[in-house]
Amino acid sequence: MDDSGEDSDLELVTRERVMTKTKVTEDGREKILWSDNEEEDDALAKARREAAEAGKLKARSRTRTVSSKAVKKERRPVSTGESFSSFPNRQKTAVNGKPVTEVKREKRSDHPAGESSSFSLPKRQKTSQRVTKFNDYLDMYSDSDLDLPYPQRPHFPNSTPPALYASVPLHPHGSIPAPMAQYLRDYQLDGAQFMYSKFASHTGGILGDDMGLGKTVQVVAFLTAVFGKKGDERDRKLMRKMRGGGRGYPRVLIVCPGTLISNWMRELDTWGWWHFGKYHGDKKDAELAAAKAGRLEVLITTYTTYKMNEERINQVYWDVCIADECHIIKESQSEVTKAMNMVNSHTRIGLTGTAIQNNYEELWALLNWAAPSTLPDISAWKRTISEPLKIGQSHDATNAQLAKARKVAWQLKTNLLPRFLIRRTKKLIADQLPKKVDRVVFCPLTETQKEAYQNLLDTEDVDFIIRRGDKCECGSGMARSQCCHRTTRAGLTLQQLIFPYMVQIQKLANHLALIIPRNEDTDDARARDARILEECLPHRHKELMRRESIINSADPELCGKWKVLEKLLAHWYAEGSKVLIFSYSTRLLGMLNDLMMRLHYTYCYLDGSMPLDARTDVVDKFNSDPHQFAFLISTKAGGVGLNIVSANKVVIFDPNWNPAHDLQAQDRAFRIGQLRDVEVYRLISAGTIEENVYARQIYKQQQANIGYEASEERRYFKGVMGAEGRQGELFGLGNMFTYDSGRMLLKGIVNKTNVREQQYDIADMNVGDADQQEGADEDGTSGTSQIAKLLETGNEDAVYRKRTVDPVTAILSEVGVEYTHNNSEIIGPSELEAKISKAAATAADNDALASKPAYLQASGDQDKYQVGNVPRDVAMRQFNSMALAEGYSLDGEGREEFALRVLEMTSAERQKLLRRFYAQRRELLDDQR
Template sequence: MSLSSFKEILRPCSHQSQSSYSQTSPTPNPRKPPKSCLSQQLLRLEDDAKQLKQQSHRPDEDDRFKEEDARRRLEVFDPTGPYEPLVLSTSGHNPLVQVPASINCRLLEHQREGVKFLYNLYKKNCGGILGDDMGLGKTIQAIAFLSAIYEKDGDTISPPKGKEEKKGRVLIICPSSVIQNWECEFSKWSTFNVAIYHGTNRDGIFEKIESRGIEILITSFDTYRIHEKNLSQMMNWEIVVVDEAHRLKNEKSKLYEACLGIKTRRRYGLTGTIMQNKIMELFNLFDWVVPGGLGSREHFREYYEEPLKHGQRSSAPERFVEVAQERKQHLVSVLHKYLLRRTKEETIGHLMMGKEDNVVFCAMSEVQKRVYRRMLQIPDIQCLINKDVPCSCGSPLKQVECCKRTVPNGVIWPYLHKDNPDGCDSCPFCLVLPCLTKLQQISNHLELIKPNSKDEPDKQKKDMVFASQLFGSDIDVVGGYTQNESFMGLSNVEHCGKMRALEKLMSSWILHGDKILLFSYSVRMLDILEKFLIRRGYSFSRLDGSTPTGMRQSLVDDFNSSPSKQVFLISTRAGGLGLNLVSANRVVIFDPNWNPAHDLQAQDRSFRFGQKRHVVVFRLLAAGSLEELVYSRQLYKQQLSNIAVSGKLEKRYFEGVQDCKEFQGELFGISNLFRDLSDKLFTSEIIQSYDKQGTKHEHEHEHGHGHGHEREGVSGEKHILSDFRMCFLPPQARDTFPIASENNKESNKRTALVDQELGIVYTHRNEDIISHERGCDVKQETKGENAPMIMAAFVVWGSLRSGYDIINGLVDLWLQ
């Protein structure tokens, strides 16, 4: 292919010429990454030896072509622009405000647009948020913007005398883990005089600021919170930049209160996750950036939050949907004055090979299912489930208000209240968090509920009693109720459904030279996975909270540069910031998090600029467990974020409404948290229900009279499914669908392999569930005579919030 042809491929997206910070939303990149064929990957397992022999003689032609094509793309792409300044100010402005040529020539086009956006806010003497996806260079854009404002030149060794006196100083507040990164980026890109106010570097910092003409002060969130009076009262800040600004989502936190004390109006937030759990988080963040820009808190709640949440309810009346559309359009138009939000697909998507996000529902092992059901039957959980049932003593009160407020015969309750036999003020809702934690542990691996030798003796004794009761007659099957010290026992995948699937998938990936990132939230789960990797003979690196900060970058560099390193085992909590693992093209998230941002950040460790291959993500969920509810809530939160922030059109899957006791639906409330989902395809049922409602059938679907899975495995129409989709259908539904393959024998072999070996009962691509379409226009105007009635309904809903019981508050606080 000629050089001119490659340049045509790599030319900037057409929407980039349009002002990205205008109220008009850019058209998203229509390209979708190709779907991988998991069934083909699985077939490779049948003749590993043959393929290894073939690989030793010649590389696969198709893979070689893809690698060479990716290499050529990156070689042809030259991020260096013309060596000329980027003028920001209008003609006639004196002095001229411009990004120096030494910085501008190294910026990508979307980064130049980001600098222009920040400068336009600065001219208006107001703040804003740069909300680009992680990996798009928000730090660099902020430094380029500051360099223009302070007339810095990257070629000048020291700033001209007197420049620092023209404007006030800049305060940067960020996580402690990226302080050194900020300092390093300033040294690479500009000539600011930078100081750090953190740890032992605090001593005498104010004297240094005055004597040495320090222009940039970098501090951490915790340091600023503790020393807020010194930093906000003793110094006048021209500009304040908060990195990872979503940390300001909670208006009741000490950090938020401390940041409100900053006097300057030029407050800028950098974050790729503007909203994580609730729409009110959006208000809190913007109310700090632009005080009063979204009105009062109560106005925002009644005018925006309640209509948007209730308009997204699956059975919401059409009028409510119309009002929600109208409010969404208005909210987005206001936000876009202070927010610039871009994704990788919209900016550098044409320079990357794409990403595919697969959500895989793995069947739990038989012993896992039995233990999970026993857990739901313990007195502690039964007390929570039956909290609203009339008390058996004959009292008109509910159980939770009468005899069953405490659980002396419980498995967990007595330990929590060993110093207070009468219980606490929150009983029995104090059991919610411990019970949810235990259910998640069972869903991941049975060893997690056994006593931990690192715990206190009292807790070990309690956990031993708990494990012996849950294992019951399966005690010998799981190797006793004490922690398994056997290497072979811990690395065995027989009793863990997700590890069984992971073993087969990794065999295929490793065979074909893929590099894998393996994430888990639990350090104990990382220990088990580590023994599994050792048993399989894979070369791996590991990073968790115990890894010294100074060693982390060397581990990353070694993994990226070493062909022998096959797997990187990472704690989701430790891998949130600063890890660029672009050599990996397979990402596995072993356990989901209630906060969707954590899982998305884990994916972006690999999918960022510099990635040369197509990235495939696998989120492993235990089918029929609490993890399905965790993922459904992730979908709910992502959809609300897309609606409120970007004005996207989202499918209305769920009946539940967050923070609304009257519409808990299938997502919220105690009954849903501790529901037995073992006989259901929970997520599949919700999606299939939406498909049925959204499709007009010429004749009604005839439901089967057999097992519940038979009717839920289909959507009511005769579809031709690809191999990829067919191999993930539940067994009872496969006969309903013709197979889109000329070789039925081959397709049946694939289906059987997935069903028997992997135990995958259902899967989908997250991109197909979460809408990526923009659309803020209301199809039909709300009639004037009906608008007051609809608005009154929303006000009533808002007033009902005061009647929520304590469990909603406790659970919500934890889930955030």
């Protein structure tokens, strides 16, 4: 268009560049109907009026204007001048170096010179501000600078990208731009491809990677491909251009725990240019309105806020719904799950590192949410998957049951789950992580705790709970709870007693001060606690109630864990460590708070009562301040979403029934960015309900590993969760309401399983010697442990001196800890179990063997020694043979060094040593024959 055209250049630029909704009039011109932003609507109207004025001035001055084509050839910088003349190519000098427009204005002014200056300057400044805003607006929609460099995201100036600078295609028609792709690892690209394929097919799935593998980043990469972003500043204007052009443009809903909202906002800003809003708090209505109007790409909310506003949120059609920490919706009948099942989106993506937490029905709930109506119903799922897997994992499983369980697990892993779930573990980034030791410490109760715990279990109410299933004394043959003992003498039912007493014994196992009434409690609560305290300590309850709470909380006689923790803290403080201490009880955290002050440690504190911003601030303080020694954290409030890699010690003060909660708490410190080895200490009160809680954690972790990986886990427990009559040593109220100060449940169960495995292994090796049955005992993992203990008994001082090299072991021994183990040695696949499973698969086809127990007894003559009762002289003879076979002399300190080596071995290392020894003995016997 030439200079004589009807439209001014600014009007042409406005019409061609501003991507707004338009209407074609009868004369072929486009009419602007609306823009996407009210403020920009005002700016555009004002700018158009100024454009018209500029056109009139241009016509009067007869200066040459720039065509719209010329404008397109260069990137327009933001104007900072004082008038329209500052706009590029429009500032033409005419009189004394002044712009023509200013000269014209001076000549047209009817005011004296001095008055004119004071009058026109504010007006020019105001006009200049309008033009500056208008130029920003034009720049937002300009495509004239496609060949010029743009700022890119992400931008990590101090890191080297792990991959080449190249875009990565996603099937069928997506792409991750080069600025982002260069920072993604192969497994993260696979995760993005998995989600993109679900989006393309209008279905859903679960990204089930371990914590720390970058699930959030993978989602951002996936969404970048969905939106067609380029990874540079042009993405900032993509939304308006697409929607202004009448083309479809995605909308995404992210639902997450409240603590993760700021993390999502931060990650979106780090990895690209996004228009996102937070549907949470006072301004949530405005953000939802923006999403409806197409002014947002991503809306972020919490599960609770979504549940309360489900109908309003689902008035928007969401192309993608992201459910972070989606295990929150694992209960199919919970209100939040029902609300999430109504989400208005064709693609649902769940993120969780713990898709299986308690049982396989939770896995069904997650998969059914992601891909509705795809799986069989829940009853069929239980019958074909849940029940076979649980029964086959029992210690007493038959060959047929074990074989079926292994077959179902393999089919689940290879056929079903890959369609809906992708999961990778931390093994992928093992080279980027330090070591982690997950140590379980079984702490003895104090004498006062023992007395209180046993007295509570001996009460009439607890006896009513435990004996509820016994046959009634009246001779009816019915259970007591269904006959003459439906209520207690006080009129309380079984349901009214179970949970309160379970809570009380958990408190006693933790810290006795937790059951002492507080002044701030209600009268009813004080009366209840006073009654319980009197039942526990009938001779001391009044004394404890009269004492100040801070004195009770600091009394080491009221908490066996207290003694352990106080000693460990002193050691860690001296070596310069930083410690995270997690507890589910905020009251206990308050006691720990008193402990920190009494010991003069610097520390931080976080619980659920703190606002989200305050939580972020306190985490930043702990990470940045080297003088902050300890961090007291509520497991519920701080178990997810926090990055606290400045700490290298983690204490789980009280275990949770759900193993995922404790594992997530550990991952606050053990994640990418951690530079030191991490040590985790789980404190378990020995012989109490806490042992039962931790035993169920082992059971659930093993079930999860079987579901994910078809892992051949050791079968420690006879009990089968949810199976009537098969409670074993693990399930049922009788196993929870018990205490044996002289026996540790887990130690016995683990050692029993190791004995059975050793019996099987020895029999399978067919060693023709009487020593073949001496390889295992009930007090250790193999015969080697028994022999080492024999030597230790005879030379305790020398052995103890050498074992004190590890200061933590010495500290634990000093405070009375008799048993610890590493959780990683208990959980995980077993070579021997794989061998047993293989034999069971063969035996299952034999009618005579199918119903036999999968564990085989070691064969042998009747005159051979009973396992665990090997005479001392025979044990010492075998020990000497082992020592010689391993290259140790029997003179001087040779035997002692070998014993110390055995004592320091893990269970797997001891088994390997024993197998190697028997293999050597078999070769020797074969040669002698």
